[in-house]
Amino acid sequence: MAVLLDEKTKLIVQGITGHQGQFNTRAMLDYGTKVVAGVTPGKAGERVHDVPVFDSCFEGVDETGANASIMFVPAPFAKDAAIEAIEAGVRLLVIITEQIPFHDCLDVITYAQAKGCRVIGPNSPGIISPGKSKAGIMPNHIFRPGDVGVISRSGTLTYEVVNAITDAGFGESTCLGVGGDPVIGTTMPEALELLAKDRETKRIVLVGEIGGTTEEETAQRAKKMRKPIYAYIAGRTAPPGRRMGHAGAIISRGMGTAESKVQAFRDAGVPVVEHPVEIAALLSATAS
Amino acid sequence: MKFYEYKAHEIFHKYGIPVPRGVLASRPEDLMDPPLPCVVKAQVLVGGRGKAGGIRFAHTLEEARESARAILGMAIGPYTVRHVFAQELLDITQELYLSITIDRSARAPLLMACALGGIDVESVPEDKLFKVHIPPLVGLQPYVLRALTKKLALPREIANQVSDITRKAYALFRAEDAELVEINPLAVLKDGRVVAGDAKLIVDDNAEFRHPEYADLPQDRTPLEEEAHDKGITFIQLDGDIGVIANGAGLTMATLDVLNLKGGRGGAFLDLGGTDDPEKVKQAFEILLKARPSVILLNIFGGITKADTVAIGVKVALESMHVNVPVVARIKGMNEDRAREILRGIGYPAETIEQAAELAVRVRARGA
Numbered sequence: 001m002a003v004l005l006d007e008k009t010k011l012i013v014q015g016i017t018g019h020q021g022q023f024n025t026r027a028m029l030d031y032g033t034k035v036v037a038g039v040t041p042g043k044a045g046e047r048v049h050d051v052p053v054f055d056s057c058f059e060g061v062d063e064t065g066a067n068a069s070i071m072f073v074p075a076p077f078a079k080d081a082a083i084e085a086i087e088a089g090v091r092l093l094v095i096i097t098e099q100i101p102f103h104d105c106l107d108v109i110t111y112a113q114a115k116g117c118r119v120i121g122p123n124s125p126g127i128i129s130p131g132k133s134k135a136g137i138m139p140n141h142i143f144r145p146g147d148v149g150v151i152s153r154s155g156t157l158t159y160e161v162v163n164a165i166t167d168a169g170f171g172e173s174t175c176l177g178v179g180g181d182p183v184i185g186t187t188m189p190e191a192l193e194l195l196a197k198d199r200e201t202k203r204i205v206l207v208g209e210i211g212g213t214t215e216e217e218t219a220q221r222a223k224k225m226r227k228p229i230y231a232y233i234a235g236r237t238a239p240p241g242r243r244m245g246h247a248g249a250i251i252s253r254g255m256g257t258a259e260s261k262v263q264a265f266r267d268a269g270v271p272v273v274e275h276p277v278e279i280a281a282l283l284s285a286t287a288s
Numbered sequence: 289m290k291f292y293e294y295k296a297h298e299i300f301h302k303y304g305i306p307v308p309r310g311v312l313a314s315r316p317e318d319l320m321d322p323p324l325p326c327v328v329k330a331q332v333l334v335g336g337r338g339k340a341g342g343i344r345f346a347h348t349l350e351e352a353r354e355s356a357r358a359i360l361g362m363a364i365g366p367y368t369v370r371h372v373f374a375q376e377l378l379d380i381t382q383e384l385y386l387s388i389t390i391d392r393s394a395r396a397p398l399l400m401a402c403a404l405g406g407i408d409v410e411s412v413p414e415d416k417l418f419k420v421h422i423p424p425l426v427g428l429q430p431y432v433l434r435a436l437t438k439k440l441a442l443p444r445e446i447a448n449q450v451s452d453i454t455r456k457a458y459a460l461f462r463a464e465d466a467e468l469v470e471i472n473p474l475a476v477l478k479d480g481r482v483v484a485g486d487a488k489l490i491v492d493d494n495a496e497f498r499h500p501e502y503a504d505l506p507q508d509r510t511p512l513e514e515e516a517h518d519k520g521i522t523f524i525q526l527d528g529d530i531g532v533i534a535n536g537a538g539l540t541m542a543t544l545d546v547l548n549l550k551g552g553r554g555g556a557f558l559d560l561g562g563t564d565d566p567e568k569v570k571q572a573f574e575i576l577l578k579a580r581p582s583v584i585l586l587n588i589f590g591g592i593t594k595a596d597t598v599a600i601g602v603k604v605a606l607e608s609m610h611v612n613v614p615v616v617a618r619i620k621g622m623n624e625d626r627a628r629e630i631l632r633g634i635g636y637p638a639e640t641i642e643q644a645a646e647l648a649v650r651v652r653a654r655g656a
Binding site for chain 1: 390392393395396397410423424425462465467492493494495497498522524526534535536537538539540541542544545546547548549554557559589591592620640641642
């Protein structure tokens, strides 16, 4: 059983008729994901890659029994779409959209928690259980089923790391992009707890970056874990006070520096590599 | 988006938070009728203005103008002071601290208050600090205000005013999409009034669509960063000389880090994001070229991004700008062979980030 997502997951694509929605629906179908419904208000009756489109998540869930949703809805409408999906009863909501106002994220995530819905993102590349299913935008071909769990705050940097892991002859159990925003539904420590409990995951790779204290909190949890954990932190040379592309990647008031995160991991006995692709070499060196 | 103090004052006033009287001036002679005595404060978006001499006291109009003359044009950090704010001098008997921020870990607004104001809140011992998370969907309830004023041991008259200000500050925090509302000090005056002695406000750039009036606020960006921002390009000027361009924020940061490990220094951070539209790539490259880098380090890991169309954008930009900056290109992804072909003669190809960073440092050394 993979984490959060498997071959039985029935997925809605919110914003399926847009460019990103169409493109990624194709890629997810190609990967074997059960995309059962699309939602775009006003477009009911259409089909995208043969997936039926509905006006709302309620209709999508009623007609298809969908239990998860992935959102490609523009930021100004994201809160509305997310609350609709939660109310319609999905248990997993993956939010790809970036630049959603922080206060909207606070509302959505708090509401989802109260309703028992797991949110991944926003500003996330999604989640993939290689060989089983993908609710995300990551490139299909870099993944291979295996036992390395990957948790990351980034998109393309994750692909780079995963590609190196796969090239080195390993494979991934689950790869979860928690999202580059400051306020996210599933934090890095929470994701670590999930992978620590997952039987298919034997080792865990963490890709962190500057901003906030999530890596420090993750390091605290890592201390108690038996599975080997490896980490990389991006942004060692980032100047303070600047948002480095991700809304969450900012050193403010002396908090969120790479040094602090590297130190926290080292204190917890988690090796930290200097180059992103060194992770693969480390996995090779420690593979028994 | 950070607000200048005077602008934050305006917003505070709009929400009914008492603020001292003040006037703004960009020239000394513009100070016609400042409240007297007053404190003349440099309007900058960075801290440390007091230490830099950007805060002066004045008792007469002449003194106020003299202070303005001394402060205007002053350099504080990387900024030149363009405005001063002359504010009524307060007769303060007690300074408090009040702030509301977003706690990323708790995923909730965090309300903090303490009876020691005017100081760095991080230096306040935990037991003196009132700290509580506000459930965003429920909002600030009166019991929180009762607990706050009790913790700060405020007499009833003051407590009522502080409660009222806190309520209004929270309303402002939510309605204006703020990341930070901070009043430090929240001043208790000799006459018993409580007013915001300072006003700090940062709002969320992502919420600009709800607050079109914020679009024109002056930002602490360089002119080139401003140009990039207007074009929707994530671009940050740094103090090195090698222009780093990659796709995705994390990968761009990582590329910068590896470059640094190899002894190079990034002069610009440009995140191309998910685009492979040659026109957008060209625009981004033009911005980067304007920063006059000695070498450009391009790192594309295209899962879905088409490498060849990125390469076309790069080529067109270099040709249209008539510049001859060496480009070290590491391109992986769809159609990467075609991308290499397109960049032949312009770029130095590399296979990995490490190789690319090493090469960029070597090419730079050769050019210098």
